[in-house]
Amino acid sequence: MEASGLNFRPVLRKKREKLPDPMPVYQYKVMNSKMGDEIIEIEQEVGAEELTSHPITGESIQKMISVSSLTLNHSSIREKKSLNHENLTNKGFTVFKRDHSNPSKYVRTVGKQGPEEINLN
Numbered sequence: 001m002e003a004s005g006l007n008f009r010p011v012l013r014k015k016r017e018k019l020p021d022p023m024p025v026y027q028y029k030v031m032n033s034k035m036g037d038e039i040i041e042i043e044q045e046v047g048a049e050e051l052t053s054h055p056i057t058g059e060s061i062q063k064m065i066s067v068s069s070l071t072l073n074h075s076s077i078r079e080k081k082s083l084n085h086e087n088l089t090n091k092g093f094t095v096f097k098r099d100h101s102n103p104s105k106y107v108r109t110v111g112k113q114g115p116e117e118i119n120l121n
Helices: 077-082 085-090
Strands: 025-030 039-043 061-063 095-099 102-110 117-119
């Protein structure tokens, strides 16, 4: 095709394949491990039956309850932008950061609600 004296070729694009739905990662503690406190992570569907034995070694395991993390070191630009201090404050979040000089003290770095600091002593 030619338009305004420039040559253009049609670009064919493949239809994007649908990516599989992401599955949550669950943490399991290996009971009576010879390696000390051993924790493994296993990707499972939501509602899948809880595992009782290590899928490779057969050792007894127990599902752990853990806190999800909102901060990722390798997050995309969009995720980092959504987690910046101004955006978190605007959305009503409060963030406390551990004071390096006193590990039992947390100082509010984002938000306006809650105490200025939390001391666990």
